[in-house]
Amino acid sequence: MKISVVIAVKDGERWIDKAIRSVLSQKGVDIELIVVEDGSTDRTLQRLRRYGDQITVHVHPFTKGQYFSRNEGLKLAHGEYITFVDADDWLSPNALLNAYNTAQATTADITQMSVKRRTPRLALPLPHPQSYHTESLLDALSGNDHLFPVQCWGKFYRASFLRAHQGEVLDFDGFWGEDRLFLLPLAAANPKVAYCDQACYNYRWGGMTIQKLIKPQEVTHVHRATEHFLHSRGLLTPERKRALEEQERAFLDYISKPLGLRSRLALRL
Numbered sequence: 507m508k509i510s511v512v513i514a515v516k517d518g519e520r521w522i523d524k525a526i527r528s529v530l531s532q533k534g535v536d537i538e539l540i541v542v543e544d545g546s547t548d549r550t551l552q553r554l555r556r557y558g559d560q561i562t563v564h565v566h567p568f569t570k571g572q573y574f575s576r577n578e579g580l581k582l583a584h585g586e587y588i589t590f591v592d593a594d595d596w597l598s599p600n601a602l603l604n605a606y607n608t609a610q611a612t613t614a615d616i617t618q619m620s621v622k623r624r625t626p627r628l629a630l631p632l633p634h635p636q637s638y639h640t641e642s643l644l645d646a647l648s649g650n651d652h653l654f655p656v657q658c659w660g661k662f663y664r665a666s667f668l669r670a671h672q673g674e675v676l677d678f679d680g681f682w683g684e685d686r687l688f689l690l691p692l693a694a695a696n697p698k699v700a701y702c703d704q705a706c707y708n709y710r711w712g713g714m715t716i717q718k719l720i721k722p723q724e725v726t727h728v729h730r731a732t733e734h735f736l737h738s739r740g741l742l743t744p745e746r747k748r749a750l751e752e753q754e755r756a757f758l759d760y761i762s763k764p765l766g767l768r769s770r771l772a773l774r775l
Contacts (some may be wrong), residue, residue, distance in 0.1 A: 508536045509602050509667070510739030514575035516544040516591035519553055521710065528596035528708075534603040540564065540582050542575040573684035576658065580672065588668055590659045591707075598706035605662035605705035614690065614700035617662040619707045620679040621655060632709070638701070643693035644741060647686050647732065649749030658688045671695040682720045683728030689741060690732065695740050719760045729754040 513530045515522055522541075529539050539561040544550050545568050554563045564578060576590055587606060591597060601619060609617045621632035638654055646654035655661075671691045729750050736742035 508538055508589045508638045509606065510538045510540060510583035511602075512540045512542065512576060512579030512583060512588065512590050514542045514544060514572050514579065514590075515554075515593035517546045517548045517550060517551055519546070519548045519550045521594035522550055522553055524596050525591055525593055526554075526557060526561065527589060528598075529602075530557075531599065533600060535606060537602065538562070538583065538585055539676065540579045542566065544572075544575045544577045546572060573688060574683075576688065577672070580668065583665065586665055588663045588665045589661065592659050592709075594710045595659065595768065595769055596708045597711075598708060601705040601707065602662070605702050608700050608705065609662055609664065612700040613698060615664045615667040617700045617702050618705045619660045619662060619704070619705040620701075621660045621707050621709055623709050624645075624710045625711050628716050629708075636653065638699040640693065640696050643689075643697070643699065644736070645746065646748070647690055647693055648746035649751075649753035651753075656689065657685045657709075659685075660709070662705065663692075663704070665698060667695070667738035668692070674687040680764065682724045683731075686728060689730060694735075694741060707754065714771065720756055725754060725757050725761070743747035 511753065513522075513525055513529075518525075526539065527540070529537060531770060541554055541561055541563050543554060543565045544562055545566050551563075554561065558561065562582060564582060566575065567576070570578075579590075580588065587609060589602070589605070605617050605619055608614070618638070623632055624631045632655065642653040646652075646656055671694075672688070733750055736746060
């Protein structure tokens with residue numbers, strides 16, 4: 507049994523070592539770590555080369571973004587299961603073994619890990635239900651985020667399921683919303699989903715994401731792409747269309763606020 511871990515990174519020299527060490531230190535599993543280096547301008551690539559043959563490094567000649575970098579990593583992966591770790595996050599000890607055991611016991615296509623939102627002083631569990639069904643995934647991706655975590659990290663995927671349904675690359679060229687567009691084809695494929703409380707993913711709040719400015723046109727584009735995809739599959743209910751419109755308005759209002767206030771509001775979510 508092999509587990510493939512994919513990390514997409516751009517300008518992550520400040521955090522990448524902790525992410526890599528947390529993966530390489532996992533016990534009881536055979537790990538393949540693939541790092542997709544996405545045109546960094548800092549010393550990220552030099553740090554990656556220090557690990558030698560412990561990791562596989564794939565270098566983009568120019569920046570393509572997280573969405574395409576994750577798909578590049580997926581093409582290189584050989585594992586029975588695949589998971590994604592953001593470059594500024596890390597896994598708790600035994601997270602992958604516990605996720606694997608849950609996936610095997612439940613025959614799940616996607617195993618949701620528990621998530622702790624980390625700040626320098628706090629570790630806040632990310633609240634979400636412990637049981638899911640296909641409708642809750644689709645509703646979450648349509649704007650009701652509280653029903654299911656909409657990030658592609660923190661999830662443990664059966665590789666055969668992921669490859670069968672992630673071949674469709676949706677039109678995307680931006681930063682915000684790539685997780686949603688990555689998960690949409692998977693949610694539409696009626697996956698079996700399990701939850702593993704013992705597999706903890708640590709999300710660094712205030713890391714690389716908070717440094718990036720979200721463009722209003724990206725928010726609008728992602729919502730339109732989501733609506734179009736759901737409509738093309740006959741999955742766009744009036745409730746989902748309304749939720750998408752409400753979320754778009756709320757998020758456009760959110761990103762219009764000063765960065766300091768925006769950070770404090772995000773911490774409360």
